[in-house]
Amino acid sequence: MDRKKIVRLSSLLLIAAVFAPVAFAQIFTCIDASGRKITSDRPIPECLSKDQKELNPSGTVKRVVKPVMTAEEQRVADQKLKSEAEEKARIEEERRKNRALLSRYPNRAAHDKERSTALAQVDDVILAAQKRIGELADQRKGINEELEFYKKDPSKAPASLRRQIEDNEKSVAVQKRFITDQDDEKKRANVRFDEELDRLRKLWAQAAAPTATATPTSVPAKK
Known part of the structure; x- marks a missing residue:
């Protein structure tokens, strides 16, 4: 590889390194407890107890980051998920039994x-x-x-x-x-x-x- 090609390749890599953070930058926005709108390139500590929106570069909502739950809220949420899973398993088992009954x-x-x-x-x-x-x-x-x-x-x-x-x-x-x-x-x-x-x-x-x-x-x- 000649010197000119090496210099050109190095330049391209440098440009990519400079603009990569911009191309993949995250945008978070929320309204804090005092009603102030905050925008940041990372999850916002002031809004851990509130919904935060992650935006696309175009400004549209990419996803909503839910509030960080307290230990009690997490326990309740986990219990709800467990109950839902148990109910789903019960329904599936009931369907299996019904299919077996009809077959027999x-x-x-x-x-x-x-x-x-x-x-x-x-x-x-x-x-x-x-x-x-x-x-x-x-x-x-x-x-x-x-x-x-x-x-x-x-x-x-x-x-x-x-x-x-x-x-x-x-x-x-x-x-x-x-x-x-x-x-x-x-x-x-x-x-x-x-x-x-x-x-x-x-x-x-x-x-x-x-x-x-x-x-x-x-x-x-x-x-």
Whole structure:
């Protein structure tokens, strides 16, 4: 590179360095607490508690710099953002659940079938427990027949026989409690299916309505 080109390049770099701060200068303006308009090339300390406008070179507003918040204001703002994020997440989760419900139960028949299957499984368990109670009743008859030999003086009955009676009674009680628990489970299942059905009716109606303004996935869950 010859000397003339070096001198020319150096001149261009010097000009760029001189005018760069002007080309990219920031302009801030605000009205302070006393009503005085202040303009500066950087954020204005006197207006930290007020809105400040950053202007383009043409004088138009580029952006508005919000006031610096106090610790309490920042806490409130952060809490608001957190609440909004949680609400957004809740809505998205609700939509996901609704989509899953519609996918699993596209119509009433599918939901009714699921209910019948679930209740039938509980009924099968109850029948097994009732059958076991019947077996224990037959077992108790045999024990009672042996106990007849000691009818005049039950205290002479062998300890093993008395233990059989005690074990039999405990087993019957366990099966009865189990049946009660299963009856409660059926009630809970019916409540759950009823709540689902109420929710699904709204989702099915929205899915079937061509002019519905809300999507089927936006229906809130019944509380």
